[in-house]
Amino acid sequence: MPTALAPLEPGLWELKRAGASAPPSRLCLTDLRQLFQPLHPAPLCRQFLSENGRERAVATYDCASQGQGRTTVRVETPRLVQIDSQGVAGGTPFGAQIEARRIGACTPGG
Numbered sequence: 691m692p693t694a695l696a697p698l699e700p701g702l703w704e705l706k707r708a709g710a711s712a713p714p715s716r717l718c719l720t721d722l723r724q725l726f727q728p729l730h731p732a733p734l735c736r737q738f739l740s741e742n743g744r745e746r747a748v749a750t751y752d753c754a755s756q757g758q759g760r761t762t763v764r765v766e767t768p769r770l771v772q773i774d775s776q777g778v779a780g781g782t783p784f785g786a787q788i789e790a791r792r793i794g795a796c797t798p799g800g
Contacts, residue, residue, distance in 0.1 A: 692739055692747040695722045697768040702794045705773075708787040718796035725771060726761045727751050728788050729779045756780070768792075 705728060706714040717731055726749040727735055741748035745765050752758045759777025773788040
């Protein structure tokens with residue numbers, strides 16, 4: 691587990707994309723490394739950690755035919771992180787700045 695993610699807790703997280711008019715998405719995160727692949731939420735892809743700091747971690751990931759990316763996760767508090775991710779999803783390039791906030795425990799089926 692990356693050092694920066696150690697104070698975070700699995701559970702229900704709300705992801706709000708900067709500048710997007712769409713409502714935030716909610717994900718039940720059982721493995722916090724899923725934060726590195728916000729546009730490829732499941733399953734966990736092959737990840738390669740290139741920076742492992744106390745408040746910031748950087749990883750590249752490869753989801754085979756689904757795409758790949760490079761993501762920086764910056765931990766502000768144990769319930770709030772900033773995500774900057776770029777890559778390719780579904781054959782289309784993307785760049786996303788996302789605020790992720792833990793909002794509670796996962797509910798059955800959630």
